[in-house]
Amino acid sequence: MKIGVLMSRVRVEEKLILRAAEARGCELMRFDDRELVFDLDKPDFPPLDVMLDRGMVHSRSEYTLRILEAWGIPTVNSYKATITCDNKFLTNMALLEHQIPVLRTMLAYTPESALQAIERMGYPVVLKPNAGSWGRLLAKINDRDAAEAVLEHKEILGSYHHSIFYVQEYVEKPGRDIRVFVVGDKVVAASYRSSPHWITNTARGGASVPCPITPEIEGLALACSNAVETDIAGVDLVETPDGYKVIEINVGAEFHGLIETTETDIAGEIVEYLMAKAKSGMAVGNRLAGAPEARAKIASEGRAL
Numbered sequence: 001m002k003i004g005v006l007m008s009r010v011r012v013e014e015k016l017i018l019r020a021a022e023a024r025g026c027e028l029m030r031f032d033d034r035e036l037v038f039d040l041d042k043p044d045f046p047p048l049d050v051m052l053d054r055g056m057v058h059s060r061s062e063y064t065l066r067i068l069e070a071w072g073i074p075t076v077n078s079y080k081a082t083i084t085c086d087n088k089f090l091t092n093m094a095l096l097e098h099q100i101p102v103l104r105t106m107l108a109y110t111p112e113s114a115l116q117a118i119e120r121m122g123y124p125v126v127l128k129p130n131a132g133s134w135g136r137l138l139a140k141i142n143d144r145d146a147a148e149a150v151l152e153h154k155e156i157l158g159s160y161h162h163s164i165f166y167v168q169e170y171v172e173k174p175g176r177d178i179r180v181f182v183v184g185d186k187v188v189a190a191s192y193r194s195s196p197h198w199i200t201n202t203a204r205g206g207a208s209v210p211c212p213i214t215p216e217i218e219g220l221a222l223a224c225s226n227a228v229e230t231d232i233a234g235v236d237l238v239e240t241p242d243g244y245k246v247i248e249i250n251v252g253a254e255f256h257g258l259i260e261t262t263e264t265d266i267a268g269e270i271v272e273y274l275m276a277k278a279k280s281g282m283a284v285g286n287r288l289a290g291a292p293e294a295r296a297k298i299a300s301e302g303r304a305l
Contacts, residue, residue: 002027003274004048004073006064008034008056012256016267017052024271033060043071049278050074052270054252058086058131061252076231076274077251084228085251088130088166091228098227100220101245103238104169111151114165118147124170127154129162133250135199140170171240177247178211178237180221181258181266182230184273187218189264191257208261216244224249231277232270 003026007014010030021028029046033055051073055061065079077085084090095102106121108114118125118141127139127150141147154162176194180187190213195206211217221235224246234253237244255266 001025001275001278002029002046002048003271003278004029004031004046004051005054006031006033006051006061007054008032008060011254013254013267014054016256016259017054017270020265020267020271023268024275026271026275033057033064036060036064038064038067040067045071045073048073050076050274052076052274053082056252062086074277076277077233078229078231081228081230082251085230085233085249086131088128088248089164091249094227095224095246098223100223100227101243103171103245103247106167108165108167111155111165114151114167115144115147117165117167119144121167121169123147126168126170127151128166128168130164130166131160133252138199171238171245173238173240176239178217178239178244179208179253179258180211180213180217180235180237181253181255181264182221182225182233182235183266183269184231184276185222185225186269187213187221188266188269189213189255189258189262190217190221191261208257210262220244220246231273 003021005014005017005028007030018028018030029048031051045068051065051068053061053065053075055064062079062083065075065077065082068075069079084094089107092102092105104121106117108117118127123144124140124142127141129137139150141150151165154165176192178190179193180190182188190211191208192211193206193208197206199206217237220237224235225233228249230249230251232251234250234255236247236250238247258264259266
């Protein structure tokens, strides 16, 4: 069995996955996304039973997954799930379509309309980049002066991260939120992430302690995974007076802190899931080898390539 891992660098999580695969007798191939080159007209890639995406650069992961799926290699997560979860707006829409409780969110395209959205929602609000991770580029806006300043900065900066104004309600949470880790149809671990700061990400210094996996938390996390069609995901929840609400879903979630907190072998769970997926008949290498034959058949039938 051959498992590929797409990565940008070898972090703690990737080392743990490599060890878990070795312990289970899996041949694991590493692919550095900085070194990949694809000739789109010539399917040519080592035969794999499944490719696990652990890349840190959204665009590289998304394009690579799209190419590999076209070439017959199963990926975890899929291109569709990845492109959805890499985009907060797409994630939010998928959750709303499945009637999953989310924080109130408004979308605007100009500073002027964004200011209208903020004042309609009421201070304080949180302004987020539509794509991003590790709690970066978040702004809690308490009044009009702050809103005008932040919106002007985003307009002048002008990059992709600042081209859409994603406005979300601010929730007075109990100094914590919840990270739930889902592998397949199983919730494998959960933790509270606590901080005196309103941003509780562990990447920003939040402390992690075990969170009981109640039926409500389990059901909500699995519903989220189903809505965005992920195989592996970190689901972030917040406690509100109206019950749990979903903050976001992460397809490339780091989990070494969760392992330390819960003593759960998350890397082992991931590898065993990949092995089961490969054995389920969704595989792989033969389909890639047959790609040229398929192209020849299409050409012989006069269909467009």
